[in-house]
Amino acid sequence: MSHNTFGHLFRFTTWGESHGPAIGCVVDGCPPGLALTEADIQPFLDRRRPGQSKFVTQRQEADEVRILSGTFEGVTTGTPIALHIENTDQRSKDYGDIKDRFRPGHADIAYHLKYGVRDYRGGGRASARETAMRVAAGAVARRVLGAGVTVRAAMVAMGTDHVDRDRWDWAAVDENPFFCPDRGAAARWEETLLALRKSGSSIGAVIEVVAEGVPPGLGAPIYGKLDADLAAGLMSINAVKGVEIGDGFAAAALTGEENADEMRMDAGGTVRFLSNRAGGVLGGISTGQPIVARFAVKPTSSILTPRQAVDRQGEEVEVLTKGRHDPCVGIRAVPVGEAMMALVLADHLLRHRAQNPEAPLTARLPRN
Secondary structure (H helix, E strand, O other): OOOOEEEOOOEEEEEEOOOOOEEEEEEEOOOOOOEOOHHHHHHHHHHHOOOOOOOOOOOOOOOOEEEOOOEEOOEEOOOOEEEEEEOOOOOHHHHHHHOOEOOOOOOHHHHHHHHOOOOOHHHHHHOHHHHHHHHHHHHHHHHHHOOOOEEEEEEEEEOOEEOOHHHOOHHHHHHOOOOOOOHHHHHHHHHHHHHHHHHOOOOOEEEEEEEEOOOOOOOEOOOEOHHHHHHHHHHOOOOEEEEEEOOHHHHHHOOHHHHOOOEEEOOOOEEEEOOOOOOOEEOOEEOOOOEEEEEEEOOOOOOOOOEEEEEOOOOEEEEOOOOOOOOOOOOOHHHHHHHHHHHHHHHHHHHHHHHOOOOOOOOEOOOO
């Protein structure tokens, strides 16, 4: 299976399956001389780790990362960085009943039709287990971006219930199991998800990712657009079915006057935007404003309600999925979305510096 690598100058390749002995990745293109130890990576993995609340899968994985190469005495050497995580709590027997059946809404049928073989244990390569390595690689990307760039994400909708943006508080994100910035919405979501979990069903979600401190000039015209690569990165996350940048689809309902991000000059020649409907990207190039993206996560396909399906012999069957699953997979997608944003930005930062080594770090214009 090819196409397991993402990025250009800063790139990473993941490997491993949900119920294999381990998962891992190789990060290539990281500059030398950056401080990096397991302690710099582990906190991000801990945020994504399963089994931390009753609202996510109860699979118990420590997700303890090991750096196997690419560092010496706590700093990067410029060589490939190999990261490794053991799988320790596989329960493959939970999937014995569906080994010959294709779950509706899952990648089972597509993998079988493409490869003629699939790992039915937890979805194999199609499992969200793979995203742990994206989070690990994203932690490395954050070292490349430096302390001046902040990448944060929050869950802004569960099903049809959206947060109240007037009550947005980033501090609230770490206070509840939903990464929700609205404490009132988090309380409602708890009741919703408890009922869904009890019934064996699932629900979708929308995640918003915001990167602040991003310098202007990242991205390139036409086929190297920052927002295009960001959309590709977020769309590659398991269960994601839609991505938007800035106002996204809502921009289609605006007039030209409403949609335009007007500009003024601050003292010293710094460009000041009066709004950010474009999400910090114009013409595929960052403007220096916060980069804002959202992605929609579908409901978990593995549910206890019987669904119509077919099996490998072409017989019509019903499928229900046992095992340990996220009733809302969007919850643990929050740190994954942050990681993909960081990975795309790190790649574009290195590409920008390679082409424009003297480029300014702020949106400045010459003063007459």
